[in-house]
Amino acid sequence: MSTDLVTDSELLLILKPEVSSFLFPVFQKGVWCKAEIGCSIRSFLHDQLGFSGEYVGKRIQTFFLNGKAVDDIDSALIHDGSILALSAALPGLLGATLRRGSYYAGMRSTISYREENRSEPSHQGWVGIKLFNLLIPEMGPFLLKRGVWIDRKDFQAFVEGLPSQFWSGSIEIRLDGEKLGQSELIHAVWSEKVLVRIEEA
Secondary structure, three states: OOOOOOOOEEEEEEEOHHHHHHHOOHHHHOEEEEEEOOOEHHHHHHHHOOOOHHHHHHHOOEEEEOOEEOOOOOOOEOOOOOEEEEEOOOOHHHHHHHOOOOOOHHHHHHHEOOOOOOOOOOOEEEEEEEEEOOHHHHHHHHHHHHOEEEEHHHHHHHHHOOOHHHHHOEEEEEEOOEEOOHHHHHOOOOOOEEEEEEEEO
């Protein structure tokens, strides 16, 4: 993964509210945000992305950092290139086992995150975010309005698969400030990452 924060492709989609949900699957694949690295998970979500403390502390039940379940979101630190996966409550014993601070957390000791206290100079870096279940429609629109980066290969394949209902609900498409049509967008030449932002008409 490149740590170059320069992107040449900036896409603004002005959409009817009912079609923005067609973009939600990108969150399961994963998107990227810029962040000041070295902060805790809680600080990243609250102070940098702007989610309320109550939402972070209560609504998000399961945190995975680089594939490891996290119990203490104040001590687990975000590093450049970290992948943070978030979920609301999952059903059954599996959900109870993976939930932050769960009574059953001891059952997953081999997949629990442990901070290595790896020092890293404070600078801006990339943080990957994946969302699952109810968090997708709750957090997804906020992040899309703020703007997220998507890897070129993932974005190109995703755009080509969007249904006609999405395009009929697209009021305006702007790539680097220039208006485009559907066909022009599909055949555009992208930089390594695409900054995608939406506005609802």
